[in-house]
Amino acid sequence: MGAYAAAASDEWCAADAPVDVADATAEYTLRVLGKTLFGIETDDRREAVRAGAHAIRERSSDAPGAVAVPEWLPTPSNRRYRRGISQLESVIDALLDKQESAADGDDLLSLLQAATGPDGPSEDEIRSQLATFLFAGHETSATALTWALYEIGRRPDVARRLAAEVDEVVTGEYATLDDLPALGYTDRFLRETLRRYPPAAAIFRETDAAVRIGGYRMPADTFVVIPQFHVHTDDRWWDDPYRFDPSRWESTEETDSDRPEYAYFPFEGGPRHCIGMRFARLELKIALATFVHRCRVDHDVDEVGVDVGSTVRPATEIDARISRRSPTETP
Ligand code: HEM
Numbered sequence: 001m002g003a004y005a006a007a008a009s010d011e012w013c014a015a016d017a018p019v020d021v022a023d024a025t026a027e028y029t030l031r032v033l034g035k036t037l038f039g040i041e042t043d044d045r046r047e048a049v050r051a052g053a054h055a056i057r058e059r060s061s062d063a064p065g066a067v068a069v070p071e072w073l074p075t076p077s078n079r080r081y082r083r084g085i086s087q088l089e090s091v092i093d094a095l096l097d098k099q100e101s102a103a104d105g106d107d108l109l110s111l112l113q114a115a116t117g118p119d120g121p122s123e124d125e126i127r128s129q130l131a132t133f134l135f136a137g138h139e140t141s142a143t144a145l146t147w148a149l150y151e152i153g154r155r156p157d158v159a160r161r162l163a164a165e166v167d168e169v170v171t172g173e174y175a176t177l178d179d180l181p182a183l184g185y186t187d188r189f190l191r192e193t194l195r196r197y198p199p200a201a202a203i204f205r206e207t208d209a210a211v212r213i214g215g216y217r218m219p220a221d222t223f224v225v226i227p228q229f230h231v232h233t234d235d236r237w238w239d240d241p242y243r244f245d246p247s248r249w250e251s252t253e254e255t256d257s258d259r260p261e262y263a264y265f266p267f268e269g270g271p272r273h274c275i276g277m278r279f280a281r282l283e284l285k286i287a288l289a290t291f292v293h294r295c296r297v298d299h300d301v302d303e304v305g306v307d308v309g310s311t312v313r314p315a316t317e318i319d320a321r322i323s324r325r326s327p328t329e330t331p
Contacts, residue, residue, distance in 0.1 A: 001032050001036075001282065001283050001286045001287060002173075002174030002175055002176055002286050002290055003173075003174060004028060004031050004032055004035070005028065005174055005175075005286060005287040005290035005291060006173050006174040006290055006294065008024065008027070008028040008031075008291075009290060009291055009294040009295045009322075010294070012024060012295060013294070013295055013323055013324040015322070018299075018319035018320060018321050019319065019320050019321075019322050020317055020318070020319055021145075021146050021149050021150065021299075021318040021319070021320050022142065022143075022146045022313065022314065022317065022318065025142040025143075025145040025146050025149070026050065026053075026138060026142035027046060028142070028145070028287065029137075029138040029139075029141040029142040029145070029283070030042050030046060030049060030050075030138040030142075031043070032138075032283060033133070033134070033137045036107070036279075037107055037108040037109065037133060037137065038095055038107055038108065038109045039105050039107040039109070039110070040095070045091045045094070047087075048087040048090055048091045049087075049088060049091055049134055049138070051084045051087040051088065052084050052085055052087055052088025052089075052091070052134070052135065053084075053088075053134075053135055053138070053139050054084055055080065055081045055082075055083070055084025055085050055088075056084070056085075056135055056310055057139070057309045057310045057311065057313075058077070058080065058081070058084075058309070059077075059081050059310075088131060088134065088135075089127075089131075091134070092127055092130045092131060092134075095109060095130060096126070096127070096130075108133065109130070112126050112129060112130075113126065133276075136274075136276065137276050137279075139199075139310075139311055140199040140200060140276075140280065140311060141199070141280050141283055141284060143197070143199040143311045143312065143313055144190070144193055144194060144197070144199050144280075145284065145287060145288065146313070146314065146318065147193050147196070147197040147314070148189070148190065148193045148284070148288055149291070149318070149320060150299070150301065150304065150314060150318050151189075151193065151244050152292070153297045153298055153299040153301070153318075153320055154299070154301070154302060155244070158189065158244075158246065159292075159297070161185055162185060162186060162189055162288075162292050163292050163293075163325075165183060165184070165185045165186060166183065166186065166289045166292045166293045167293065168182075169183055170289055170290070170293045174286070174289075174290040174293070174294075175285070175286045175289035175290045175293065176286070177282075177286075179289065180282075180285055180286070180289075183285060183289055185246065186285055186288060186289055186292075187249075187285065188246040188247070188249040188250065189246040189288070190281075190284050190285060190288060191246070191249050192244060192245060192246040192248065192249060193244075194266035195232045195238075195264055195266070196232065196233070196244050197306070197312055198228045198229055198232055198266040198312060199266070199311045199312060200228065200266070200268070200274075200310075200311065200312075201227065201228070201229040201308045201309070201310075201311065201312045202225050202226060202227040202228060202229060203225075203226050203228070203268050204223065204224070204225055204226075205223075205224045205226065206221060206222065206223055206224065207219070207220055207221060207222045207224065208220060226268075228265050228266060228268070229308060229312055231262070231263060231264075232263075232264060232266075234263070237259050237260070237263040238263070267280070294324065294325070295322050295323065295324060295325060296322070296323050296324070296325040297320050297321075297322055298320060298321045298322075298323075299318055299319060299320040299321065301314075301316065301318050301319075304316055304318065
């Protein structure tokens with residue numbers, strides 16, 4: 001994670017044109033995911049995975065009426081969706097080819113393939129797991145890093161504080177596991193990023209049986225939307241909720257006590273909460289500390305709209321000028 005973050009920073013700093021932050025962070029998180037979960041370099045599969053991610057995102061941003069159109073109808077939107085998904089499937093085919101991954105490796109794919117037997121996953125299940133991990137495991141973290149770099153580029157006060165902390169703690173080429181406990185402000189900055197801009201906008205559930213929740217009666221088979229994007233900015237639980245303010249996490253004990261547990265749930269909760277939560281927290285902290293340590297980020301986007309689909313993304317491209325900084329230089 002750290003080595004790839006350092007390499008990504010160098011590429012961005014060397015670019016002679018502004019960097020599209022969403023694109024650049026997605027390239028980074030996909031590389032990390034490919035290496036850690038599948039033991040592969042993703043560079044030449046990037047376009048195909050991104051096409052699949054784009055198809056999923058576009059489908060979940062569609063109006064509800066459009067989603068109801070049967071998938072087999074050759075509408076332009078259905079055709080685009082199929083094209084994107086079939087590119088993602090081609091990557092999965094390549095991954096499933098045994099030559100791609102060492103059969104005795106300890107990456108996720110090798111473990112899934114080794115778990116054969118009557119209770120083991122079928123090939124379809126493995127395919128489905130890979131598709132979920134490829135999408136859920138890189139698009140979300142990239143979205144969080146995009147918002148983080150957006151805030152760094154428009155809030156010099158926050159950027160200065162982050163850089164001061166990181167420069168004191170990170171001594172090598174990139175942030176390491178040993179550096180993380182001392183990066184308290186970086187941690188609060190990331191928590192605030194996931195509050196204000198939760199990469200997953202909402203989660204969906206269906207009731208098995210009639211149930212009463214918070215004074216509402218719901219019959220069986222009710223479709224329930226739990227929108228973290230709205231809950232995280234509800235002023236019943238958050239002061240000045242639209243303000244991006246990492247310092248609100250400083251007095252966590254005091255504020256947490258009168259806030260319900262699920263006023264903040266970027267990774268959702270319960271048995272089906274994000275299985276990659278710890279992976280993601282680790283990756284975001286190592287990546288951000290490394291980016292801040294090595295680069296200065298400037299852009300001219302002040303107030304950006306929010307595009308709520310399968311992920312919560314900036315509504316417009318954020319093109320940033322990214323340049324190398326030395327640790328003594330204030331951003
Ligand atoms: C900031 C980054 C991330 C956020 C905000 C996030 C958020 C979420 C949320 C809210 C869910 C629950 C969806 C639901 O219950 O319907 C979820 C599920 C999932 N996430 Fe993440 N995620 C992140 C990163 C990752 C990473 C890095 C991985 C893989 C390494 C990952 C893999 C998954 C998988 C496989 C599921 C489905 C789990 C299941 O159905 O049991 N996520 N994620």
